[in-house]
Amino acid sequence: MSASGSLMRCFFDLVPLRWVSSKHIFFVVEGHAAVELEDKIRRTNYISIFVHPYNILGIDSFSTFPKKEHSITVMSDRLTLYKIDAEFLLNTLALKPDIHDFLLTSIADIFARHYTLLGMIAKSPKERLYMAFQNLAIEMGTAIKDEILLPSFITQAVLARYCRTTQPNVSNLLTELVNEGFLSNRKSPYHINKDFLAI
Numbered sequence: 001m002s003a004s005g006s007l008m009r010c011f012f013d014l015v016p017l018r019w020v021s022s023k024h025i026f027f028v029v030e031g032h033a034a035v036e037l038e039d040k041i042r043r044t045n046y047i048s049i050f051v052h053p054y055n056i057l058g059i060d061s062f063s064t065f066p067k068k069e070h071s072i073t074v075m076s077d078r079l080t081l082y083k084i085d086a087e088f089l090l091n092t093l094a095l096k097p098d099i100h101d102f103l104l105t106s107i108a109d110i111f112a113r114h115y116t117l118l119g120m121i122a123k124s125p126k127e128r129l130y131m132a133f134q135n136l137a138i139e140m141g142t143a144i145k146d147e148i149l150l151p152s153f154i155t156q157a158v159l160a161r162y163c164r165t166t167q168p169n170v171s172n173l174l175t176e177l178v179n180e181g182f183l184s185n186r187k188s189p190y191h192i193n194k195d196f197l198a199i
Contacts, residue, residue: 023085023086023087024058024083024084024085024086025056025057025058025084025086025089026056026057026058026081026082026083026084027054027055027056027057027081027082027084028051028052028053028054028055028056028057028079028080028081029053029080029081029082030053030078030079030080031053031074031075031076031077031078031079031080031081032050032051032052032053032074032075032076032079032140032151032153033050033051033057033072033073033074033075033076033079034047034049034050034051034072034073034075034158034161034162035047035048035049035050035051035057035070035071035072036048036070036071036072036073036161037070038070038071044161045071045161046161046162046164047158047161047162048070048114048117049110049113049114049117050075050113050136050139050140050162051072052139052140054106055106055109055110056103056106056107056110057072057081075151075153075158076151076153113135116131116135119131120132120163121164125163125165125169125170125173126173126176128163128164128165129159129163129165129170129173129174129177130177130182132159132162132163133150133177133182133183133190133192133197134197134198136150136154137150137192137197140154141192143194144191146193146194146195147184147191147192147193147194148191148192148194148197149189149190149191149192150188150189150190150191150192151189152188152189153188154188154189154190155188156170156171156174156188171186174186181193181196182196
């Protein structure tokens with residue numbers, strides 16, 4: 001770490017943040033966040049991807065393509081990350097080529113999750129909700145006996161933004177999933193029956 005502050009540790013509380021594009025990337029140490037795209041026509045936001053520990057934010061700072069309006073919402077009680085100057089990173093890559101593997105793996109993971117989301121969009125709202133629970137169980141679920149417990153910040157409102165539907169629709173679908181045995185409860189924190197998951 002250089003004295004000039006090329007690597008800086010940052011802490012954020014549970015608040016939405018306006019994402020300012022800059023020549024930095026951010027390495028998540030602890031906590032969860034969501035990247036939200038702004039839909040000005042419908043006047044709402046949609047979650048494009050969840051961000052987890054050891055993920056990287058801000059890779060688009062290297063891109064010359066136009067960027068969509070987006071923001072970062074801290075989902076967990078706290079988000080801790082390192083702010084890394086892009087030039088510092090490039091210089092480090094020149095000295096330590098093995099970091100390429102880490103970056104490429106991180107980028108591949110981000111693309112894989114974006115493609116999963118694109119696959120969800122073409123489905124019915126109920127199928128999207130099934131897929132959302134499947135993804136969230138893998139990404140941030142905790143195994144408890146025969147169930148997978150999701151964090152309490154995964155609420156109906158969050159599911160609606162992730163599944164690109166309305167909160168009342170999610171509420172009705174959750175009742176169906178409880179009746180089918182997929183969920184044991186319709187309110188957060190959600191308990192998912194392991195037998196229904198392909199994990």
